[in-house]
Amino acid sequence: MKRLFISILCAGLAVSASAQDVNKTDAKKRKQGPWVEQVESIRGEPGYSWEGVYKNDRKEGVWKKYTINGDLMAEETFLQGALQGLCKYYYPNGKISATGQMIAIDLEGQKDTVVTIDPVSGEESLMEVVRKGNSVRQGEWRLYDEDGNMVRETYERGELSSSAQVNRPRNTAPLPHEAGAAGKKKKGKD
Template structure:
């Protein structure tokens, strides 16, 4: 990755087009990076450098902020040799879609699949597909929205030297899908027949009138349960 010479400008600026920015940096090509708006929120393209610390290798990552949260594709590069070591996708500041991770020599190690939960919804509904026939929808799962990203879709593990697949896993909203299509921990999520319910708000944001009985049962069953700590896909920024 090309090294950029950045010039830091602090405070409110008066250059045309940037009067609403509190601070930003300029590349040698005149591009504005690391923008902070008048409200103190990160906006637009950013480059973040993390130095080596306590044996942990440093890296530099680049991507896009929208209203202070990561959005879209972010790429991470080694400080040592500039090799790409990660490529992640974000929505609402949480992992969403495919993420790929590499060794410091460039070998692909793992592909992950995430689904960010819309922070504006209390529940979300997702289709569950047949493991052996990805185009066949066999059920739908409705879950309470905890404002996190969840494992959803296929995870693939590679031998980084040979480049061959060594293991695959399929998840449905953080639950492991078995070879027969059943879901591990089905007592904690509620599969609902496709013809037996109409969700209040579905994944596409379409509004319906009545809250289904299944959701009310889910709320009652899980009321007061202690939350379990899981990797949630948040950025930590």
């Protein structure tokens, strides 16, 4: 029955998607308007689909992320391609796992000029660097275990307050945007 419902839902989405202007680009080849993206599974990570709106090739507004089976995984708010605003994350059973605000500390496309030094000649030159969007948690976050028990954490520009670290539930999984960074070390820290 569930497969039949998912098949009907997918067929309905396909029909409604073809009726709308979905996955369109403008004359400059920038993504514009409603968009549906499929991300295939890779290196053991399951695939998923995204749906939301692009404005000038950047995610804008609320984007929803679904499993391959069509179950809602996340609702994230974007501003100029970076997470900015309310985000909600869900367990596979549909219960909410976390909710809170993200704040963009770097917007995609911002440019910096840095001085580079040639290691051979010692000559200095200016180089322009284009930033990628970067966001951190801000304010109160509510984390739920699968039984519905809630813990509150407070963040200030991505830094967890010391009192909140003690109360975090042990079985709380990393949020989807943290999963890729879990194995990475931050530069300059041991």
